[in-house]
Structure formats: C-alpha cells, structure tokens
Amino acid sequence: MDLYYLPRSGFSQLIDVLRNHAETIMVPKAQDGAMVFSELDPGEEIEAGWQEVQDAGRYSLEKTESPRWFKWATGPQALKPIVYPPREALWRVEKQGITFESVPESVPATAIIGVRACDLAALSLLDKHFLGSQFPDTAYKSRRDSLFIVAVDCARSAATCFCVSTGDGPSATQGFDIALSELEDGFVLRSGSARGESLLKGFSRANERQITLSEKQVDQAISMQTRQLPAQDLRSLINKSLESDAWEAIAARCLSCGNCTSVCPTCFCHSESALAELDGSSSTQYREWDSCFTQSHSYIHGIVIRSETATRYRQWFTHKLANWHEQYGRSGCVGCGRCISWCPVGIDITQEVATLNGN
Amino acid sequence: MVTNPQSPYLPKTVEVVERIQETQTVFTLRLRFIDEGFSEQYRFQPGQFNMLYLYGVGEIPISIVSDPDGLPFIDHAIRVVGRVTKGMAKLKKGDRLGLRGPYGQGWPMDLARDKNLLVITGGLGCAPVVSAINYVIERRADFNKLTIMQGVKLPSDLVWRSRYEQWSQIPDTEIYLAADEGAANWPWHVGRVTELFDRMSLAPDTVAMLCGPEGMMRVCIKELVQRTIKEEFIFLSMERNMQCAVGSCGHCQFGPYFVCKDGPVFCYAKVKQLLAIKGV
Amino acid sequence: MNKRELEIKVPVLARVEGEGSLELLIEGEELREAKLSIFEPPRLFEKFLEGRHYTEVPDLVARICGICPVAYQMSAVHALEGLFDTRISEWIRAMRRVYYCGEWIESHALHIHLLALPDFLGYQSAPEMAKDHPLAVKRGLRIQALGNDLIKLFGGRSVNPVGAEVGGFSGAPTKKEVNTLYSRLDQCIDESAELLEWLLTFSLPESNQDFPGVSLRHEYEYPMNEGRLASSDGLNIPVDAFENHFVERQVPHSTAFQCYRDDKAYLVGPLARCVLNSQHLNKQVKTILDAAKLKLNVGNSYHSLIARAMEILHAASEAKDLLRNYVKPNTTREKIITKAGVAIAATEAPRGTLWHRYEIDADGLVCKARIVPPTSQNQARIEADLRHALTTLGLYRPEEELRFQAEQIIRNYDPCISCATHFLDLRVNRQ
Amino acid sequence: MMKPRLAVHKFTSCDGCQLAILNMGEELLTLADLVDIVHFAEAGPVEPEAQVDIAIVEGSVSTPDELERIKRVRENSNCLITIGACATTGGIQALRNHQDSSQWVSDIYPQAQFIQSLNTSTAIREHVRVDFELWGCPVNSRQVKAMLRSLLFGVSPIDEKSSLCLECKRQQNPCVVVTKQEPCMGPLTRTGCGALCPHFGKACFACYGPSETVNSHSLVKRYQGFGVSKEDMIRRFNHIQNNAAAYKESVINIARNFDE
Numbered sequence A: 001m002d003l004y005y006l007p008r009s010g011f012s013q014l015i016d017v018l019r020n021h022a023e024t025i026m027v028p029k030a031q032d033g034a035m036v037f038s039e040l041d042p043g044e045e046i047e048a049g050w051q052e053v054q055d056a057g058r059y060s061l062e063k064t065e066s067p068r069w070f071k072w073a074t075g076p077q078a079l080k081p082i083v084y085p086p087r088e089a090l091w092r093v094e095k096q097g098i099t100f101e102s103v104p105e106s107v108p109a110t111a112i113i114g115v116r117a118c119d120l121a122a123l124s125l126l127d128k129h130f131l132g133s134q135f136p137d138t139a140y141k142s143r144r145d146s147l148f149i150v151a152v153d154c155a156r157s158a159a160t161c162f163c164v165s166t167g168d169g170p171s172a173t174q175g176f177d178i179a180l181s182e183l184e185d186g187f188v189l190r191s192g193s194a195r196g197e198s199l200l201k202g203f204s205r206a207n208e209r210q211i212t213l214s215e216k217q218v219d220q221a222i223s224m225q226t227r228q229l230p231a232q233d234l235r236s237l238i239n240k241s242l243e244s245d246a247w248e249a250i251a252a253r254c255l256s257c258g259n260c261t262s263v264c265p266t267c268f269c270h271s272e273s274a275l276a277e278l279d280g281s282s283s284t285q286y287r288e289w290d291s292c293f294t295q296s297h298s299y300i301h302g303i304v305i306r307s308e309t310a311t312r313y314r315q316w317f318t319h320k321l322a323n324w325h326e327q328y329g330r331s332g333c334v335g336c337g338r339c340i341s342w343c344p345v346g347i348d349i350t351q352e353v354a355t356l357n358g359n
Numbered sequence B: 001m002v003t004n005p006q007s008p009y010l011p012k013t014v015e016v017v018e019r020i021q022e023t024q025t026v027f028t029l030r031l032r033f034i035d036e037g038f039s040e041q042y043r044f045q046p047g048q049f050n051m052l053y054l055y056g057v058g059e060i061p062i063s064i065v066s067d068p069d070g071l072p073f074i075d076h077a078i079r080v081v082g083r084v085t086k087g088m089a090k091l092k093k094g095d096r097l098g099l100r101g102p103y104g105q106g107w108p109m110d111l112a113r114d115k116n117l118l119v120i121t122g123g124l125g126c127a128p129v130v131s132a133i134n135y136v137i138e139r140r141a142d143f144n145k146l147t148i149m150q151g152v153k154l155p156s157d158l159v160w161r162s163r164y165e166q167w168s169q170i171p172d173t174e175i176y177l178a179a180d181e182g183a184a185n186w187p188w189h190v191g192r193v194t195e196l197f198d199r200m201s202l203a204p205d206t207v208a209m210l211c212g213p214e215g216m217m218r219v220c221i222k223e224l225v226q227r228t229i230k231e232e233f234i235f236l237s238m239e240r241n242m243q244c245a246v247g248s249c250g251h252c253q254f255g256p257y258f259v260c261k262d263g264p265v266f267c268y269a270k271v272k273q274l275l276a277i278k279g280v
Numbered sequence C: 001m002n003k004r005e006l007e008i009k010v011p012v013l014a015r016v017e018g019e020g021s022l023e024l025l026i027e028g029e030e031l032r033e034a035k036l037s038i039f040e041p042p043r044l045f046e047k048f049l050e051g052r053h054y055t056e057v058p059d060l061v062a063r064i065c066g067i068c069p070v071a072y073q074m075s076a077v078h079a080l081e082g083l084f085d086t087r088i089s090e091w092i093r094a095m096r097r098v099y100y101c102g103e104w105i106e107s108h109a110l111h112i113h114l115l116a117l118p119d120f121l122g123y124q125s126a127p128e129m130a131k132d133h134p135l136a137v138k139r140g141l142r143i144q145a146l147g148n149d150l151i152k153l154f155g156g157r158s159v160n161p162v163g164a165e166v167g168g169f170s171g172a173p174t175k176k177e178v179n180t181l182y183s184r185l186d187q188c189i190d191e192s193a194e195l196l197e198w199l200l201t202f203s204l205p206e207s208n209q210d211f212p213g214v215s216l217r218h219e220y221e222y223p224m225n226e227g228r229l230a231s232s233d234g235l236n237i238p239v240d241a242f243e244n245h246f247v248e249r250q251v252p253h254s255t256a257f258q259c260y261r262d263d264k265a266y267l268v269g270p271l272a273r274c275v276l277n278s279q280h281l282n283k284q285v286k287t288i289l290d291a292a293k294l295k296l297n298v299g300n301s302y303h304s305l306i307a308r309a310m311e312i313l314h315a316a317s318e319a320k321d322l323l324r325n326y327v328k329p330n331t332t333r334e335k336i337i338t339k340a341g342v343a344i345a346a347t348e349a350p351r352g353t354l355w356h357r358y359e360i361d362a363d364g365l366v367c368k369a370r371i372v373p374p375t376s377q378n379q380a381r382i383e384a385d386l387r388h389a390l391t392t393l394g395l396y397r398p399e400e401e402l403r404f405q406a407e408q409i410i411r412n413y414d415p416c417i418s419c420a421t422h423f424l425d426l427r428v429n430r431q
Numbered sequence D: 001m002m003k004p005r006l007a008v009h010k011f012t013s014c015d016g017c018q019l020a021i022l023n024m025g026e027e028l029l030t031l032a033d034l035v036d037i038v039h040f041a042e043a044g045p046v047e048p049e050a051q052v053d054i055a056i057v058e059g060s061v062s063t064p065d066e067l068e069r070i071k072r073v074r075e076n077s078n079c080l081i082t083i084g085a086c087a088t089t090g091g092i093q094a095l096r097n098h099q100d101s102s103q104w105v106s107d108i109y110p111q112a113q114f115i116q117s118l119n120t121s122t123a124i125r126e127h128v129r130v131d132f133e134l135w136g137c138p139v140n141s142r143q144v145k146a147m148l149r150s151l152l153f154g155v156s157p158i159d160e161k162s163s164l165c166l167e168c169k170r171q172q173n174p175c176v177v178v179t180k181q182e183p184c185m186g187p188l189t190r191t192g193c194g195a196l197c198p199h200f201g202k203a204c205f206a207c208y209g210p211s212e213t214v215n216s217h218s219l220v221k222r223y224q225g226f227g228v229s230k231e232d233m234i235r236r237f238n239h240i241q242n243n244a245a246a247y248k249e250s251v252i253n254i255a256r257n258f259d260e
C-alpha cells in the first residue's frame, strides 16, 4: 500500500481537495464539553490539543499543549447521527384523496474527518442493517452515499475503549476513503478507496521514520486498553444465562433511561409517529430514535412484554452481544466504550459480561 | 447532491369497498387499491399481514383474512382495542387509508396439504388463523380433517359465532369451543380449552396452527407434544410491537428473529427455547 | 327624580390574565362601590420560597406568573447578585436586556391584540376580530411570536423559561440560532412601527386625572433591570428604600392588598415608563409619536395602549442593536460567592415595577421573601379610575354601557391577576 | 357538521399553560375555525357553565369553591383534559400539602380569616374522572396541538412518558451528568419539553414529572457520590412536581436511606 505524508501546515491542501468533492466538511470540535462532529467553515482550522478523560459515567475534555488535532479518542457520537438522524420525516400524506409522497431530501456531499476505526466498524454494521434487507432504506442510502470518510488511527485509547478485544481498532482497516495517522508535525496518509487514492496521488511519500512512528503509536494505543470483552463468541454464555439473577442485580442500578442505546453507534431501534397539521390538511410520518429501555418498545395492546428493567437490560445485552451474530454475522459491539462513559450511573458492559462469566 | 429514491415505507392509497360489523368490537374492512396497475402486481400468502395507515393517526399491522384468490379485494378483520383501531372503526365505505405490504411469513399451507389440520386460537387473537381456515375451506379437497378449537374467557368474547356454526356444517370439520365461564346460550364446553384435547383424536401427522396469548399457546403446545404431534408440525403466530414491518425499527425482535420478516408465523421447533422464557 | 339602584356584577372578567371580577354598586347619583375583586386563589409562594436554595429561586418565582416569568426571574437574580456582590459581564447585561425585550414584545403584543383591541373595535375576542381584520390580527400574532422566540433564545421556552440563573445564563444560543432570529427582526420592527402608527389613528377618549406615575429610571438607557425609582411628581429613591415610601394595605372595601405611595394611589407600567423615560426612547418611536402629535399623559389610561406599542417598537429595535454583533462567549455566568443578608431589587416587568426582597442565610438558603407585583400597585389606581370614568360617563347610563366602560378601563391596565402572591378571595366579604 | 365545542377552565395556577394556546401564533386562528371556543376567559368568551365536547382544565384544586366548580365542569363536558403540573399533580403550590398551610396563610395575610383556601392543593384527577392528562410545567403548544389534533380525529392523544434522556440524546446534547457531574433529573423525568435544560448545559429539574420508570435509588446514590447533600437531593424531588406519586415516594426513601 502507498503511504503519503502531509505536514500539518500542508493539511489545508487536503481540505481544499476535499472541498472540490464535498459541499460540507465535518471535523471534530469541542462543544459543550465533548468532541462532536461539526461543520468546518471556510477559513476555519481544526483546533489542536483537545484530549478527553473517560471513565464509567465520566467524560471530560482537557485542552493540552499538544499540536495534535486528534488526541481525543472518542466523542459521544460516531457516524450514527449523520447517516441515521435522531428524527427524520419519512413521508407526507395529503388529506385530499389520501395521497402519499416521499419527503424529498437533498443530502449534501459531506466529507468527514476524524472517524475512528470503531466508528467504521459500526458503520458497516448499520449498512448491513439498513441496506442489507429486502427493503433497503433509501433515506439511509442517500446519506451513506454522500459521505467521504477520512479516518484517523488512534494514537491513544480512552480508559473506556476495548476495541482491541472486539477486533475493531485502534487502527482503521476498512470502510474509509482516506486514513490518517497523526504525528506531532504531520500526517501519514493512506487510501482505502479508488476516490481516496486519486486524491492522494499528488502528495509526497512518507518516509521510514514517519511510518515507524505511526505504527508505534498504534501499538501504544493498544497497550493502553484496560477493558476487554472475552475473545470467545458470547452466544452460549448469554443464552444459558437468560434466567440468571444477574439481570436483577443490574436492574437495581440501571435507570432504564436509554442513554446507552442512544450513544451506541450500532443501536438502530426507532419508532414512528404521525404528525398532522392542526387544520388536519396533511400529515407527516416521522421516525425517531427509540430504545429497548422504554415501555412502548415492547408494548402490544394491553401488555408490556418487557415491563421490568431487568428484562430490558437483558434484551439490550442479548441483542448486542448474542443475537447480532444471528442477524448480521457478528457481535453488535465494536468496543467503543460509549455506553460505559455515557451511562449516567456508570454501568459497564465489559464488567457485566465478566460478572456473567463468573469473574 | 444525492436525492432520495422512493422510500420503502411509503404506503399506497386504498379505498374501503365494504365495511362489515362482525361483532361489537370487530369489523372487517374490504379494501382495494386506487392504483389499478399496482393492484395487479399485489399478491399475498395466508397468514401474511399489511401495515394499515389511518390518516393522521398511525400505522398498525393487520393480518389479511381474505383468500389470495379474492384479489383485488383484501379483507382485514380488525378488533377495536386502542388508539388506531378505535379511529379505524369509524371508517365508512368509500373512505381511504394507506396500505403497504404484504409482509412476513405466512402459514405453511403446502406442508399442511393432504394432512390433518388443527387450528387453535385463544383469547382475542383469531384473525391471523382465519385466513388459513378460509383457505382450507375454499380448497377443501386438498386437506384432510380440519379441527378448529377456540377458548374464550366469556361466551360473549366469541367472535364470529355464526361462522363457527357454518364451519361445523362443512364435511370433515370439527369445532371445539370452550369458555371459562358458562352462559345460558353456550352449548359448548365450560372450562379450560386444554380440557378439550381429551375429547378429540389427534393423528400424528396433524399440522397445528396456533394463535393467541403466549401463555395459552405454551399450554396448548405442551398438550400437543404430549399427544405426539411433531414439533416441526406446530406453527404459531407471534405478536410484537411493530413500527416498520420491514425489520428496520427493531421493535418486533423475538430473540434473534424479527417477527415482521422472520414471522409472524414461526415453526415451534425453531422458537421452542425462546418461548419458554418470559420477556423475550 | 327617581333614585336608581343598580348593582353591576361581572363575575368573570374576560380578557384579563388570571381571574378577577368586578362589582359596582350605584345608588342614584352616587357610585357607592367600585371593586375590582380578585379571587385568584393564594399560592403562598413567599412561604415555599423559604428554605429553598438561592439557585432555585429563578425557576420557582417564574411560576408565580406565566405571563411575565422573565420579569420575576430578572428581579430575583438582580436582588441576589446585589447581595452577593456579583459583577456580571457586559455580555450578560446585554443579553438580559434582549431576554427582557422578548417578554415586553410578547406580553404587550398579546395584550394589544388578544385583550385590548377587541374592546376598541367592538368584538368579543381576537379570533372574532380576525374575521374582519385578518391582517392586523395576524401581524399582532407574528409580533407576539417573535417576542416569544427572543425569550426562547436564552430560555428554551417563553413560559417559565429555563436559562436564567443567578450569575448569568446557563448557556447561550449559537451564532446560527441568533442569526436566524436576527433576520426576522427587521420585519418585526417594520410591523411594530405600522402597528404604532395604526393605533395612533384611533381616537382615544380624553381623560386627565391627577396622579403620579412610578417607574425605574436609568441614567443612560430605557429602564429594565437597573435604575432608581422615580415618579412623575418628583420621587427619586434607590430601590432599597421602597419600603420607606410604599406600603401594601388591606383596605376596608376590598380584601386585596393595595399598594400606596406616601398614601397616594399611583400608576406603574408602560405608560408611566414612557412618560418618565421619554428621552431614552428609540428615535423611530419618538418620530412616529411626534408626527402624530400625541402628548402622552399619565392621567389618561387609554394612552397605555399607545405606550405598549411604543415599547414593542423600542424593544424590537433594541434587541436588534444588541444582537447585531453577537458572539457566543466562553462563559455565560459569573461565579457566585454567597453571603448572608438582605437582597433587594426591582425591575420593569411589562406591567410595571416588580419589587423583590429576600433574606438569605449563610448557606444560601432563603429565610424570607417578599414580592410586590405591578398589579397590586395599580389596584388602587384602577379603582380610582373606575370611579372617575364612570362618573364622567354619567351614572344614569344604561347598565350595559357602564359595564363595558368599566371593563375597558380595567383592561387598559392589563392587570395580571395571576401574580397571585398577594391576592385574596373577595367573596367572603360580600354581604 | 357542528363544530366541537371547547372550554378552557382555570383553577389555581399561574396561567402559563393557557399560554400554550394563546401563543400558538396564527394557528390560534386555525383553532378558532376548527372548534367553537365557548369559554376561555383570558381569550374573551365567558360561559363557564356551558356544555362542551372538550374541556381543558388548567390549575389545581385549592379552594372550597374549586371543589364544587370542578364537579360542574366534569358534568358539563364530554371529555376532560388536564394541562400542566397544577392540574395533573397539584402543582408547585402542593408544597403546602406537606406543611401546616394555615400557618403559611397567616404569615402572608394580616387578616387570614378572609382567606378561603384549602389546606391542600390537589390534582383534578383526585376529584373527578379525567380523560387525558398533559404533563409539564408549563405544557407547550406542540403538546396541546397534538392533543387537540388527536381529539379532532376522534382518537385518544399519545401519552409521552419515556425518560427525558432519550429526547436529550436525540438533540445530541452532551450529558451534563457525565461531563459536569451535575445532578440532572432527566433519567427520572418524562419527555415533552424538548430537553431544554440540558440543551443549555443545565441539569433538568423535573418540571415535566416522573417518567415511566423511576429508579431514584440508583440515581440518588450516584449523585451522593458527586457530593450532593441529602437536603439538596430531597429538594430536587420536592419541587414543581412534588405531589407526583413517584417523587413523593422518592423523597420518603431518600429521607430514610440516604445516610446508609
């Protein structure tokens, strides 16, 4: 594979090239205490030095002296809100004649910089879910097709990361157009698609030293990971534990608030609702993120199938770590650790697996 | 710039051709697509369902009860239980609604051909199996004995009483009804539905089709298995909350399955373990 | 001559905020009683403020009145910051004015279009009026909506907004959010000017009563959050001295608290503000008023309709100036160091001066609270005005006419009966 | 066809919830076209005893008169909907229910004997049958419009009761508990407001009332870890929705278990 090098000062060249391909460029920004993807205005630069500290139920940003732009490991979002927005209109209907029409949406071509390996793994799971069925989701597809992805290899892991154990990180291996490895003074770049390759062609090659440095960084990120999921497929463990007391023990702590499912980059549950104009002349059908932690998720008339938090947590856990295998051929967890950090009471999925496993 | 092609969630407009009040709480809507071209492409299997959309209110899964040969008319028997069904109850002939489908895996009618068929429904759930019963009655010669069993709490809960009376007149068809509590005009069994099993003879090659509350299905399946009906020959129609019906919204998951696309009809052998655990 | 006895009772006053009723007792040439009865049930706010932490005060007091929550929040935060010696940044100061402008615009537009104009044009309600005057009503609703949206910018919602804190705001809108709203301000300014011009074409009844107007006055700006208390008859005191000059009483003929200034009934609210602070009014407002050759008179309560429209235009223009070069700051609130003591402040609610006093202990908990809302201050004035107006009209007039006149007078004051802190149930006193 | 008749009644409240109707903007005129507004004192029409299809009630029951009045409202209406915390749980003024409120009255009013006030402020549901409740302090126009639209379609409105966190996350607000250790009530509060407080980086103070699942034990323990005191924690439940069952219970549990 060809590796290129771009000094930090020359990064604007890459941005310029990207602007020829994309109407919108999204970059990580520190906003309200977390790193989130946000539009890069022309002339604006990516802010250096931000680094986050994460732990169960904790996330805080620190501004360091480092010149690096991608020192942080993960933010609360992956690509999920971009390809699958929290709330969107599906179609509209006119009262006159009850005629249905799609809601036309034009999706700007978007380049997004700073995507992590776990985010890419999650994206390919969402692809399988939304596009792999007999009824591909057209809205998802439009947004998916509009993306140009610039990934970045993690040089650091957060305390909550465990992508090494799930096999999804810390360096990007698939699903990107371009991947960066950030060094103090610049970037080692590689392409992951034909269009990525064509953009990089003009850049100069990376040298030995730069390549070694970038590889070392990944090793460092690997060595920083303290959490993990067991290497084996968890299906049999979970399936034999469906009636274990462990779920009650978790339910004593779990709030059933749905934060974990919302931040999880692979959770896809949503509900639909009709929003009619007050005068009743037309109505729009919306879908919005839902969670298996709500009552309505398992409601059928007169019964809530999972009325207890214990069964809801079990549903989430079982789906993520066991049933995903049946549905999409692999576990639904990519090791990003978001559900650990963003749980208001700090419930830790890796710890719960360990407990179930008798540790 | 990329723009959306047509969404798989977009319903088609249908018109109410006829509305029949079956009981106080159940009514049948006979529907037909406005777009004739589309109507011609539309095909379905007994046991499949459609998503019906009531203007401005919401979309719900409803089984198709009419015969596949009855197209272009599509019948839905709807029980008024809550928000959307209450609104649908007000629809009149000529009103329009939205429909998309058909979805899901229907009853294994091919497997049942030339075999005995036992249909069991309980509680309020019966619409899904009516399609199978109708299918058999229309093609009576293709099937052996047809046994229909239903258990209700109160005699007044029995929907389509007149139909049971009609069905019982059809050759080689047996009807077993039970109500937990009796009443003056209840000629059938008073007691649990499971007590009826002792009165019938079940040939081992019987294909059983069940629909109703999960508790009731569990109990009946136990009886069937004890009476040496093969697990592979037992089928049940499951219900879960459904928002999209195309395996996207995640609500209808039942273990690893999506009820909307892997079901609603499941072979018992496949879901045996799941069915044993509450809250799955 | 036949001596006529007439008792007019309006059990529920329409188009006022909260529920009040009116009782008139006329005996021949004499108006024996004119009572604006306020039977809003007491909600005992001052009591449940006790024991609360100072940080909770803005969210609690907002709920005294859904119509002017911003005013309650602003009086409270200024009182507490005064006690804690908090220095707020220029940004906070400016954005608090924007926030308050939103409430003035919303409240005044609501009053003019939904409550007052139907009187002037002869309709029972605004939707009815809209059938004949659709454009005017829709314009009014748009102005009202913009006011609401200004509040939402900083408070998330316009009723019981959530962003105001002792020390500043919990957060700030993004530049983008501000720009979206900013781009609507020009239209609002134009429409407010049209509204003012239109109202100036109304022929308002003459009236000239002699009583003072009271409002805050500020050295270099139209008063909102700061200033000294001034009156049209020469009072000029710091707000801390309020209690030396103003007393709330239960008067014999009514059980509602009424506030007097040195034994005199007085007026607070937009009309008093406009008259006392005319030099700080926006230029465009002055130009329009001059062109119409109207001299505002505190003694004519009908002029408050005009004053409200003037303040809408003023507030919309001021909001525009203050948001022109908006930047989202790094910090939106100051650090608070609590201190025990007495916290006092007054700000200008849409309906007039709103005075708060809190006693705070060393843990930052409220020990005692006292709130004097504008409506209780205007109460005595409203009754005096009723007497005057009805007598001038002629007590011999038909009941319907007297009753309409009386209701209209009351509505001129835009009394907000929901500021229920001090109001009693009147019916117990009826014979 | 006859238009449905609508009444808006006010009980003990701040008037804020009615504003959800008056603040609808131009849609207020649409509403006036759709229904016959026969009683809505603040907007003009006054006919409190009229028979109506839909009665919207704001405010709690806190006076002897209101005790009687609510019965008549119920008799006169087909469908009775409460809007807001006051009507749905008793409102902030229900804080008096935990106190000797006659003492409170005499503390404020020199001539307390004139005050006709009950010792409690209670929800409408505690006095008459209620067909649907809209939660929130205040409710907003979105909720009221959706409710009315459903009724006009002849179906029941939708009860939004899942946790605020879901809405907060849909808005993509970074959680204030996680980023700032703020004791946010969102996990125990129902959706509807649009996650306004967390949007401004502020902890939710539960003005919409309890969500469907309230695990206060776990959350309080967490906040205790942040250094939040017992009194502070109690005040957070004993706030605007103090009279809601799940919060009342939480207060009792905190009082009992906090120090363990």
Ligand SMILES: Cc1cc2nc3c(=O)[nH]c(=O)nc-3n(C[C@H](O)[C@H](O)[C@H](O)COP(=O)(O)OP(=O)(O)OC[C@H]3O[C@@H](n4cnc5c(N)ncnc54)[C@H](O)[C@@H]3O)c2cc1C
Pocket: A299, A300, A301, A302, B049, B058, B059, B060, B061, B062, B063, B064, B076, B077, B078, B079, B080, B081, B082, B083, B084, B085, B086, B127, B128, B238, B239, B240, B241, B242, B243, B264
């Ligand atoms: C595959 C399938 C086939 C069905 N076939 C029929 C049929 O032929 N006839 C019939 O009367 N009913 C049938 N049902 C049940 C029917 O879908 C529900 O009764 C209906 O959704 C209730 O809607 P509601 O708004 O009136 O009830 P509410 O209780 O007000 O429910 C609110 C919402 O919850 C969801 N919901 C509630 N109950 C169910 C449920 N059982 N299944 C899925 N979602 C639910 C819906 O989105 C509904 O709008 C079927 C259900 C499934 C899953």
Ligand code: SF4
Pocket: A260, A263, A264, A265, A266, A320, A332, A333, A334, A335, A336, A337, A338, A339, A340, A349
């Ligand atoms: S389950 Fe948790 S760690 Fe795994 S992908 Fe989802 S959020 Fe990340």
Ligand code: SF4
Pocket: C063, C066, C159, C160, D013, D014, D015, D016, D017, D018, D058, D059, D083, D084, D085, D086, D087, D091, D092, D136, D137, D138, D139
């Ligand atoms: S619920 Fe809140 S906003 Fe509504 S009336 Fe009561 S105090 Fe006011």
Ligand code: SF4
Pocket: A257, A259, A344, D164, D165, D166, D168, D169, D173, D174, D175, D176, D177, D178, D184, D185, D186, D187, D195, D198, D204
């Ligand atoms: S800020 Fe509050 S409402 Fe939002 S996710 Fe966190 S706990 Fe939930």
